[in-house]
Amino acid sequence: MNTAMKPYVALGKREIWEHRSFWIVQFVIGCISVLLSLLAAGALIYGRYYGYLDIPGYIERLGTNGAEIIRSFIIGSATLFNVALVALVCLYSIDTLNADRRDRSVLFWRSLPVSDTATVLSKLFTAMVTAPAIMLAFFIAFQIVNGVVMVIANAAIGVNPFPMMHPLAVLLAFITLAWALIAQSLWLMPFYGWFMLCSAWAKRNAWGWVILVPLGAMLLEVIVFQTGYFARMIGRHIAGLVNLMVGRNGITIHDMASAAAPANDSHLMTLESVSLFMLQPEMWIGVAIGAVFIGGAIWLRRHRFEF
């Protein structure tokens, strides 16, 4: 390993040692997905031998639209892993610059020649890169297991599984997911930045600052200006994640509530929709705001000495 990189790699590993939930939770969800696959395989075999399954119809459906079904299935089933990922990263970034001050282990970490900038950036890297990478790795590994289960199930009912495997569609789905995870991390950077700023600021309860400060700002706006731009902006940004998922851009939460868009369940993100999502100005304004928050967190980490 490059010796110059060694401290940074160790900082990254340190976060994973402390936060084993990043992979344990993904592992548990993966096991659940395998359980569901086994149930589906069981249903397939049961249907075949008790005559419920219309084999020629089944083959035809998978034959004509197989690639799209597999792609939708993969992207759709990533949602469960992803919800867990976002929840874990939010909890992580609220706690990360606070926990070591609460248990005083900060006195040990700061006794080593590591700059505060490197420390805070390693935590941001964990939130935006390491945790999504772990999620993607577990997701792909478990999708392969699930694929094998379904291949065996199809073989068991006498259907040749190989024409239905669409390896290119599968690969493309994984690449799309990776690209979307990058977009998601950048999109959520202002939130992660805010959480880490509160985490570095709060003496004990970072949650209070995370929630009460924005809530106070919203109330103040309503009382002073009788407007609700700030609240709507936050809501719109959160709703942006749904847009990323379904491959629509620039649609507000208001539009969604009015159900103007026709329901189309194959309307899931593609490489192109994710790229367009990345090009929105809102994305990069958010990244800039996130960077300011992170700068603040570094400053606080350097200059707060309550112990």
Added chain:
Amino acid sequence: MSVLVKARGLGKSYGSLRALDNVDFDIEEGCIVGLIGPNGAGKTTALKAILGLTEFEGELDVFGHDPRISRHRLLNDVSFIADVAVLPRWLKVSNAVEFVEAVHPRFNRERAMHFLERTKIRQRSKVGELSKGMVTQLHLALIMAIDAKLLVLDEPTLGLDILYRKEFYTTLLNDYFDGKRTIIVTTHQVEEIEKILTHLMFINNGRVTLNLSMEEVAEQYAEVLVNPDKAAVAQTLKPLYERDVFGKKLYLFEGVERDKLAELGELHTPSVADIFVAKMKGAAQ
């Protein structure tokens, strides 16, 4: 010997409290300095300033670095144990060694392993599973494997039982201190460290009230057990402190010639704790 830490006009206030008040001192290479003072005297503030863990007024030079500006570079040459109980509970022993090895250019893995082999600590254990004494041993093993110029210990043995406290200082003296390294230590258990100190520094109310080598301490301070008939003579020599012991008077003198004192009675070199009490009581009077 070269000067490692040089403080000039070092000051720090917390609100209206003056924690350090224009303090000057030098710490030379190869010393073991005991920094002694009552609670809130400014000891920890002085250490934090040296380590770059707090803002301060005045000048402070720690082997050429200003700790305010280059804290993390400074820490290549300075190790510190703020308190032994600060290793995080989730950290595995093997991971602790791996982490320090990766971030510290002067860490020697073999040395750390050598120290750990002498203990009952297993590589797979987490800090949370170790006893307090074992956590101390682990922390010490990590720190002693670092070839640092300066080691700062701030109440390192607080909350440990006497066996581990003894072991802590014995290990430090036998396996770490080599006459070139420098150690600054603060503690309330003065009697436990006084045999290992080369220099003594008292801090009270943010000021340095004593700063001497142990030889100078032995030269300048003397305790005499005086029979009541000579008490009046002793009083003329202006003792720093006096107390009654078994019907006799015990006087503690500062800077009085030993020949004169020998005429009064039996001479002793007072313990650091006695000098400390005398200086603090003297300051209060």
